[in-house]
Amino acid sequence: MTVYSSSRLSAFEKCPRQYKYAYIERLPRKVTVEAFMGTLVHESLRKLYQDLMHARLDSLEEILSYYHDMWEKNWTDDIRIVKEYSAENYRKIGAACISDYYNRYKPFNQSRTLALEKKIKIDLDGYRLHGYIDRLAESAPGCCEIHDYKTSQTLPMREHLLGDRQLALYQIGVEETWDFIEQTDLVWHYLVHGKELRIRHGRMALERLKSDTIALIERLERAVDEDDFPARESELCPWCSYREICPTQKHPAKISKMPSNTYLNDPGVKLVDEYARLMEEKQRYMKKIEDELEQLREVIIAFAEREGLEVIQGSHKRLRVKKTWRVLYPTKKEATRRELDELLKKEGIWMDVSDLNPYALNKALACNQLSRELVEKIKRFQRLEESYKLYLSTHKS
Numbered sequence: 001m002t003v004y005s006s007s008r009l010s011a012f013e014k015c016p017r018q019y020k021y022a023y024i025e026r027l028p029r030k031v032t033v034e035a036f037m038g039t040l041v042h043e044s045l046r047k048l049y050q051d052l053m054h055a056r057l058d059s060l061e062e063i064l065s066y067y068h069d070m071w072e073k074n075w076t077d078d079i080r081i082v083k084e085y086s087a088e089n090y091r092k093i094g095a096a097c098i099s100d101y102y103n104r105y106k107p108f109n110q111s112r113t114l115a116l117e118k119k120i121k122i123d124l125d126g127y128r129l130h131g132y133i134d135r136l137a138e139s140a141p142g143c144c145e146i147h148d149y150k151t152s153q154t155l156p157m158r159e160h161l162l163g164d165r166q167l168a169l170y171q172i173g174v175e176e177t178w179d180f181i182e183q184t185d186l187v188w189h190y191l192v193h194g195k196e197l198r199i200r201h202g203r204m205a206l207e208r209l210k211s212d213t214i215a216l217i218e219r220l221e222r223a224v225d226e227d228d229f230p231a232r233e234s235e236l237c238p239w240c241s242y243r244e245i246c247p248t249q250k251h252p253a254k255i256s257k258m259p260s261n262t263y264l265n266d267p268g269v270k271l272v273d274e275y276a277r278l279m280e281e282k283q284r285y286m287k288k289i290e291d292e293l294e295q296l297r298e299v300i301i302a303f304a305e306r307e308g309l310e311v312i313q314g315s316h317k318r319l320r321v322k323k324t325w326r327v328l329y330p331t332k333k334e335a336t337r338r339e340l341d342e343l344l345k346k347e348g349i350w351m352d353v354s355d356l357n358p359y360a361l362n363k364a365l366a367c368n369q370l371s372r373e374l375v376e377k378i379k380r381f382q383r384l385e386e387s388y389k390l391y392l393s394t395h396k397s
């Protein structure tokens with residue numbers, strides 16, 4: 001049975017194709033400098049609290065020297081740097097995170113540490129999850145705190161934390177593990193910004209997160225059954241370990257590494273440039289023709305009205321100018337629409353005059369608005385037909 005984790009579920013949410021590479025095909029991941037620095041900061045704070053649990057208060061210098069030693073021992077040139085900063089820049093950011101944290105919380109007596117890197121098991125209606133809590137602490141008898149260290153450059157908004165799955169799941173696991181816990185605070189340390197962010201979830205919020213997580217796992221298991229893992233491009237792609245094999249990124253990644261004077265000879269570049277040129281030409285031409293036709297149409301209608309004509313004779317063709325009235329019915333947004341639908345169904349002519357909207361049905365299936373059972377029943381009526389769509393967008397690599 002698959003054991004899930006919050007990071008595993010997030011990977012699927014962010015990009016199903018990346019999930020497949022990492023968790024199904026188990027392709028090796030490349031370490032980024034951000035992840036490397038984050039791991040060492042976590043490890044340094046773990047050591048700080050580990051020593052405190054053994055009645056030793058490390059000085060800031062000792063912790064920083066531990067951090068720098070680990071950096072020296074573990075750094076390799078395989079670690080990827082995506083942005084335009086150097087490894088040294090990241091090393092300094094990590095050291096600053098540790099110093100700021102140390103100076104803010106010294107002598108670290110705000111709470112009693114119960115566990116570090118604590119493995120927590122969570123059972124969600126038969127689905128098994130696990131995770132590791134950076135620091136589990138008790139601030140007062142029965143008052144538990146789940147601490148999480150972040151070295152991300154982005155400070156999240158409160159709404160984001162309220163919807164954060166990771167610590168909420170840990171809370172469920174912790175409260176099921178220990179009876180003495182009466183209340184739990186979730187505490188995020190955004191170390192780059194020197195901010196401590198706290199949330200206390202009510203029962204209802206936890207129940208909602210629980211059912212959302214179960215729905216996500218069901219979606220994931222359906223994707224596994226159907227081998228359906230589309231690549232979902234995002235601003236995170238430059239950090240993805242699988243750019244060189246991903247169907248959306250491998251060609252842009254290859255081109256971005258080529259010198260500007262040689263990539264124009266790449267067959268893919270040539271094809272896209274030609275396609276873009278012809279599409280632009282087509283759009284320019286069509287726009288010109290449409291504008292001319294619209295102007296002419298207005299002149300023709302005015303001429304026909306002025307002369308009282310329904311037919312105008314040309315040298316080879318004749319043009320009929322017919323005034324018509326379009327009959328409109330209430331749209332789905334109008335209250336009377338339901339009344340009309342009911343009337344047609346009652347009179348038995350619904351099937352003769354209505355039509356299935358495949359776009360709306362596919363959207364309902366994709367958005368998980370329907371039960372799994374209904375989805376299966378609908379899918380029995382589906383037929384797949386291969387087709388290609390081409391979308392031009394602006395260059396970004």
Ligand code: SF4
Pocket residue numbers: 015016017018231232233234236237240241242243246247248249
């Ligand atoms: S490069 Fe982007 S789209 Fe491709 S697998 Fe990675 S995250 Fe997904």
